[in-house]
Amino acid sequence: MTLRNCLLAVAAASLLAGPAYAVQLSIVSGSVGTDIQELRGQLDEYEKQSGNTVKIVEMPASTTDQFGQYRLWLSAGNSDIDVYRTDVIWAPQLAADFVDLSQAMKDEIPKQIPSIIQSQTVNGKLVAFPMYTDAPALYYRKDLLDKYGMKPPKTWAELTETAKTIQDKERAAGNKQMNGFVFQGAPYEGLTCDALEWVASHGGGQIVAPNGDITINNPKAVAALEQAKGWIGTIAPEGVLAYKEEESRGVWQTGNAVFMRNWPYAYPLGEGKDSAVAGKFAVEPLPAGKDGKSAACLGGWNLAVSKYSKHQKEAIDLVKFLTSEKAEKERALGAARLPTIPSLYSDPDIVKRQPIVAKWKDVVAGAVPRPSAPTKKQYNEVSKDFWTAVNETLAGRGSAKENLTKLDHQLRRLKRGGWE
Structure with a gap:
């Protein structure tokens, strides 16, 4: 085989193997309604864009059961889970096991509803970043x-x-x-x-x-x-x-x-x-x-990065992708998820397709926290x-x-x- 052919073969093998920086991430999420299908669709888009792959670890619908399993994994220092989808109420209880996102999300924080950011901040540490909010x-x-x-x-x-x-x-x-x-x-x-x-x-x-x-x-x-x-x-x-x-x-x-x-x-x-x-x-x-x-x-779901993750940088990038304005708009249009970015409540596409979202801005603003x-x-x-x-x-x-x-x-x- 000529040198040229050898180099071509190596290049082809590299392409088949994917980008050199690609990693496999795991995200854990509960399942109510279309939760998993909705998440999988956005993860497929992320995979194409990043070259990384993401596995969903599916949990039961009960938030009580989810929390119990999360606490077991985190107390054991489990590195198999990179990103946790967390209930709005869990920040004070799980703060010690999550990465501080304050610096990584500094440009995105001003776009959010301040009270939701505050709900995820424990002793000055931004424990999780809002994915969507909720009010019945x-x-x-x-x-x-x-x-x-x-x-x-x-x-x-x-x-x-x-x-x-x-x-x-x-x-x-x-x-x-x-x-x-x-x-x-x-x-x-x-x-x-x-x-x-x-x-x-x-x-x-x-x-x-x-x-x-x-x-x-x-x-x-x-x-x-x-x-x-x-x-x-x-x-x-x-x-x-x-x-x-x-x-x-x-x-x-x-x-x-x-x-x-x-x-x-x-x-x-x-x-x-x-x-x-x-x-x-x-x-x-x-x-x-x-x-x-x-x-x-007040309900809602957030994304937290485990401090035991071996791929924290990539996990933070995934959080940025899933909490972007584009991702929030997709969730609002597809599954009536309530945005944590106030400007989306008046988005013409959302107003037309999901009237409950457009109507619920004031309900969210006055929601009662647990x-x-x-x-x-x-x-x-x-x-x-x-x-x-x-x-x-x-x-x-x-x-x-x-x-x-x-x-x-x-x-x-x-x-x-x-x-x-």
Whole structure:
């Protein structure tokens, strides 16, 4: 073989092997709705652009299960995962195991909603960078409300009455599967979100106040949970006590609920070809409690780089790609993901294709955070104790007053000596 042919062969082999700098990255993500398909599509684009490859490590839908696995991996110093998709509430608990992104993202930080950046900053360290934010909606069957001459409810009391009226009339007309209202009632983080909304909308606070005071055991919180308890077996099926997001959406999307509380991701899915409610529903902010106002729990997902990653530079580049304005717009258009870049809420393409996104800017701005900041690393225990008390109340195992009194004692024991 001539020297020229040898050089050509080497060059060909190099091309087949890909760029010399190419690495394989792993990103871990939970899966609700089209999460994984959506992420895979953007990762395919990233791979073409960078020459790197990215494997998705898929997790269950439950954020509670995700957090438990994350903590196990990180406490073991696992280097197999480079990038973690993290819930907005996890920053204080996982900060020690993630790379500080403050310098790497300095040019992107000014474009973001300041409160979201602040939620991911722990002791001056930017633990994770926003991918999209979230705030739930009240989904309602516009066709059924129009049919019976009723309006979208502004209060939980109005929702209760409207749901019961339409449910009963539809069942009398032959639709025995119709339910008035479905939500997330299973004992997991999702119930913390739902119940925080009920309590906060009644003026009952946020479980633990921003200054760290435990405030959950109060008459307004009791009233909120007693009202919700009254929904079980009347406007909500008994099975709602085991519903998470997807179970709620399943009932809704088959046409068997008048109202649903869920996140914006359910909007484009509800308009899909296989949906029985396509073209028949609309959304409004969640109802207010008595003498209160609408309260939507702040959700959202971020990207964090593991300090145990062997490819931190490439992992940070992946985070930049997935949190860019282009990537946020794609997610908003495709899956109604709420942007963390304010300018995108008025983007003409988004306004036209995903009206829920355009409408939700003010809802996001006023969303109620869970008390992860004041309770720090103990938030997970706080939330578990709260959702347990709520689920027990909904199931009829004790009154709201009894269960919140017990919860108050548990949280005071947990706080002993201060939140850590």
